[in-house]
Amino acid sequence: MENFKKVHNRENTRSVKWDMRHVVFQSDDVLPMWVADMDFQAPKAVNDALIERAKHGIYGYTMIDDNIKNPIINWISKRHNWEINKEWLSFSPGVVASLHMAVQAFTKPGDNILVQTPVYTPFYSVIEAHERNVVKNPLIQKDYYYHIDFEDFEEKLKQGVSAFILCSPHNPVGRVWKKEELEEMARLCVKYDVLILSDEIHADLIYPGEKHIPLASLSDEVANKTITFMSPSKTFNLAGLHASYVITPDEEAKKQLDNHLVKQGHNHLNTMGITAIEAAYQHGEQWLDDLCTVLDEHKKYVTAVLEEKTDVLTVIRSEGTYLLWIDCSKLQMNSKELKAFMNESAKVGLNAGIDYGDEGEMFMRMNIACPREILEEGVNRLITAVNNR
Incomplete structure (x- = not known):
């Protein structure tokens, strides 16, 4: 301590x-x-790994192999009880960059995208920068605690929404969504054929006695409607190393997202980011x-x-x-x-x-x-x- x-x-x-x-x-x-x-x-294990890598003194192009993917898979299994496949993983410099790619890949100009406000400020620019429309499902605050307005949530989906950007855990209100809340959001998105872009960058920062549940872990049906964005950056204070990953169980959606990542040159990580991921998830x-x-x-x-x-x-x-x-x-x-x-x-x-x-x-x-x-x-x-x- x-x-x-x-x-x-x-x-x-x-x-x-x-x-x-x-x-x-x-x-x-x-x-x-x-x-x-x-x-x-x-x-310390991360800093030691970075120092050791720097001693080599050569920083050429660096590949992402199973020695990087396996620690991610093991971490998510142990910390979040979700078994993922290495074929589901894509990589990018950051969650916001990945969200930009996903909005371009799976929606078109003029589409409506739902967010739960108040919410992380880049969500607005991710939507508006690509000429999509922000649709708000305001959270309800009662007795200094936030709840989801499910009646409004469904009404907004009924009116026509292409995608829903979920913040889980929620920034800034700090909610860790309960299983029943996640299930109801997922049920409605499946019902109205709405793609879920689930920003779970704060997944590991949970107070004692609480539990984060990855939305896509609820069922195969939900997983195939969900793209999950994660990173060790918030967890281990690595934001400046620009390393994140995306989990896409649906094979066709994965190909579509990867195509956009490649087009924009966002499908690589830097040498130090790769080194930090491996050390953090193995020893942190x-x-x-x-x-x-x-x-x-x-x-x-x-x-x-x-x-x-x-x-x-x-x-x-x-x-x-x-x-x-x-x-x-x-x-x-x-x-x-x-x-x-x-x-x-x-x-x-x-x-x-x-x-x-x-x-x-x-x-x-x-x-x-x-x-x-x-x-x-x-x-x-x-x-x-x-x-x-």
Whole structure:
């Protein structure tokens, strides 16, 4: 656990999170708790593997063989009880890039694509950049917990939807969907012949006592309507290595997706990304278990102290990810005022909820994947600012 306590100076490393503060927040003295990477070092086994590979000193074209695929297959089997075939795997630099490819491969301009809002901001650009239409199925918040509006979900599908981009676990609200929720979404998509693009990049970041279920693992019928997007990048803090994979059980859909990946030149991984995948999935399990324990402690701390020391900030109940969704509606500010307050008064760099859709207007997203010392500083800044406003 000591690995998660040490504060590392990330400034002057070209870190988006730390070195772009002036660009994003118009200030260099905000404490950045926004973009979804961690302030923890990757597992020692990963760093050792990367250093050893670098010693070779030659970085030519690198193939993806069974020594890379088998650790992925074994990881998904052990962590998520889903048996996949290596022939189902495709590779790309990132989940967002793969989503772009899938939208192009399986939908056409003018098609409607469903998302559950508030939702991860690139979903909007993935849809709109290719002249498709965003259709919203807003989540329902009740007692600081989010639920799916299945009546609205089905009505939107009835009206004509080509694909549904599922965020599972959900970013930013932190829901880990229960089996019955996944089954109902899958049932309706099969009923209305809607392709499911399931972004499961946060699948491993689950709080103790909770369980992520890959949607495609529900049945063969569902698997053949689902394309699943995964990566070790969030799990092991490897985002800068640009390595992800796609799981497509349907043979024809796999060929179609691969064709688009090849056309766009997105079907390769870099040498270090390949090295990191192998090391992380073979040797990173204990590190991940420890991380999830730390994140659970962090979530409980932030939730309790904001409730105790303020009467205006409430953390939404969540089951996964290292991102907290904070209800700021009692501050009675509009989204512009709220963002300015956090940047200028609290000096904490959070993600503005409005960026995830209109439904997030009164919210902010906080990244808690940092040493406790940094977390407490950020929370104390928030408390001081709201109590002195």
